[in-house]
Amino acid sequence: MIITSYAIGATRSYIYIRGEFDFGAKRLEEAIKEAHAKGYLGKNILGSGFEHEMYVHRGYGAYICGEETALLESIEGYRAQPRKKPPFPALAGLYGKPTVINNVETLSCIPAIIEKGAEWFKKLGPEKSPGPKIYCVSGHVKKPGLYELPMGTTARELIYGHCGGMLHETRPLKAFIPGGVSAPMLTPQDIDTPLDFDSLAAKGSMLGSGAVIVMDNSTCMVKMAYIINRFFSHESCGKCTPCRDGTPWLTKVLRRLEHGEGRPGDVELLESLCTNIFGRTFCPLGDGAVMALRGALKHFRQEFQYHVDHKMCPVS
Ligand SMILES: Cc1cc2nc3c(=O)[nH]c(=O)nc-3n(C[C@H](O)[C@H](O)[C@H](O)COP(=O)(O)O)c2cc1C
Ligand code: SF4
Numbered sequence: 284m285i286i287t288s289y290a291i292g293a294t295r296s297y298i299y300i301r302g303e304f305d306f307g308a309k310r311l312e313e314a315i316k317e318a319h320a321k322g323y324l325g326k327n328i329l330g331s332g333f334e335h336e337m338y339v340h341r342g343y344g345a346y347i348c349g350e351e352t353a354l355l356e357s358i359e360g361y362r363a364q365p366r367k368k369p370p371f372p373a374l375a376g377l378y379g380k381p382t383v384i385n386n387v388e389t390l391s392c393i394p395a396i397i398e399k400g401a402e403w404f405k406k407l408g409p410e411k412s413p414g415p416k417i418y419c420v421s422g423h424v425k426k427p428g429l430y431e432l433p434m435g436t437t438a439r440e441l442i443y444g445h446c447g448g449m450l451h452e453t454r455p456l457k458a459f460i461p462g463g464v465s466a467p468m469l470t471p472q473d474i475d476t477p478l479d480f481d482s483l484a485a486k487g488s489m490l491g492s493g494a495v496i497v498m499d500n501s502t503c504m505v506k507m508a509y510i511i512n513r514f515f516s517h518e519s520c521g522k523c524t525p526c527r528d529g530t531p532w533l534t535k536v537l538r539r540l541e542h543g544e545g546r547p548g549d550v551e552l553l554e555s556l557c558t559n560i561f562g563r564t565f566c567p568l569g570d571g572a573v574m575a576l577r578g579a580l581k582h583f584r585q586e587f588q589y590h591v592d593h594k595m596c597p598v599s
Contacts, residue, residue, distance in 0.1 A: 285323055286393050288335050291383060295336055298387065299354050302341045311339045346518040350566055351384040353520065364522045365566040388417055408434030412480045416490075422459075422497035423450040435477040438469070442497055454499035458582065462491030464511045465571030467578025468498075488578070503598040504583040505590050508576050509537035515572035526569035529560040533576065545591035553587070554580065 284296045300308050315337050318324045326334045340358050342348045348357045352366035355377050376382020392414055396404045405413045416434040418441055421427045425447030432445070438459060442448070449456060458468045461478055467488045469476065476482050483490050498507065516530035533556050536549055553576065561573045580587060589597045 284337060284390055285318070285328070285335055286397070287383065287385075287390055289328075289331075289333055293383070294334050295338070297358055297377070298337070298339050299348070299358065300339060300341055301348075302343050308339055308341050315339065345520070346514075347520045347566075347568060350568065353566075354384065355382065362520075364520045409477065409479050409481070416478070416493055418478065419492070419494045420446050420497065421494070423454065423456075423499040423502075424448065424497050425450055435479040435482065437475050437477050438495070439474045441478065441495065442474070446497070449497075449499055451499065454501055456497065457500040457502055458498050458504075460494075460496040460498075460575070460578075462489050463494040464496070464514065464575050465489075465567075466491045467574050468582065470582055501598060503541075503596045504579045504586045505537065505540050505596065508579045508587075509534065509541045511575045512537055512572060515568065515575075519568065519572075523565035523569070525560045526564045526572070529556055529569065530572050532556055533560075533572065537576075540587065540590040541596075543590075543594040545594065547591060549591050550580070550584065550587045 284298070288294070288296050298311055300311065302308075315324065318337070322329055324335055324337055328335060342354075342357055342363075345353075345357075345363055347353045347365070348363045350365050351372060352368065353363040355372065356366065357363040358377060372382040372384055374381060376384070392404070407413050407415055412434055414434050415431050416436070418430045418432060418436070419428075420430060420441065424442055427446065430441065430445050432441070436445075438461065442456070442459070456471045456474070458470050460466050460468045461476075461483055466483070469486060469488055473486055476486055478490060478493070478495070480490050512530060512534045516534045519526045519530050521527045533553065536553055536556070539545055540549060557573045557577050557580075560569050561577075562570065564570060586597060589595075
């Protein structure tokens with residue numbers, strides 16, 4: 284961040300971290316103190332005449348605070364709701380100043396690029412999106428965790444290699460979400476897909492945050508969709524109607540399916556709600572809620588219909 288700030292002439296930078304990540308926040312604060320002591324922060328850094336101060340800003344844990352303009356509102360002390368764009372933050376961002384916003388994962392590549400060179404970096408992973416990627420794997424694998432690998436590692440290598448395979452040998456892979464809960468899920472036939480931006484877009488999904496969720500054949504897709512939608516409706520910031528009212532409505536329908544109270548026409552209702560939310564929301568959170576559900580309906584529609592017809596789950 285200091286190097287980035289030097290490059291663009293920024294005298295202030297902020298690390299925004301969820302309030303719950305107490306350990307991480309304390310470590311960052313210590314690191315800033317150490318950097319000050321070594322003369323990497325403050326006035327006239329290493330005699331260069333460049334001045335820079337860095338702050339850790341702890342949020343309150345709302346998902347929307349990750350959206351770049353809601354994050355700016357949050358730092359400024361307002362309720363975290365996305366801003367209208369334009370103006371984009373690069374022109375008018377924090378306190379109205381030109382602002383660059385990046386994930387720490389992106390910025391953490393910079394020292395390695397400077398030390399080892401751009402050519403070295405470009406050799407890691409695919410041509411169009413080179414570099415390392417931190418895949419965060421959870422779900423039904425033997426060794427869930429964070430894996431830093433070249434961008435474009437395939438889902439097969441990640442799940443069956445690095446993560447040690449499926450948790451139970453007798454329960455095969457049913458589906459996996461490649462990039463956090465907004466990313467449409469993929470099925471075992473996509474197992475050789477490289478986990479990078481372009482390859483996943485070509486499969487109708489996305490890399491998103493790189494959070495890979497692995498599900499075996501004991502997973503009920505209705506329950507999974509219900510849990511994901513409940514999350515989105517809880518996290519909706521309330522600024523726009525399709526998301527504020529649409530995501531709880533989706534959750535309500537999914538809850539009744541899951542509880543054996545589905546009504547004829549509910550699957551069609553879910554599809555119609557998705558159509559009326561997608562592309563009509565102020566920020567991408569609403570689209571994210573819909574994309575996950577659409578992915579589940581695309582691959583497992585019969586499972587949703589079974590819940591309506593039989594008032595029970597075909598899986599459990
Ligand atoms: C609802 C929502 C939540 C987001 N949460 C995060 C987040 O937790 N971390 C993050 O880096 N970007 C998040 N983003 C994306 C940011 O808006 C922004 O695009 C990103 O931080 C840019 O950094 P990058 O180019 O280095 O990836 C979120 C976007 C949306 C719409
Ligand atoms: S889509 Fe949802 S989170 Fe985004 S502005 Fe609208 S209500 Fe808020």
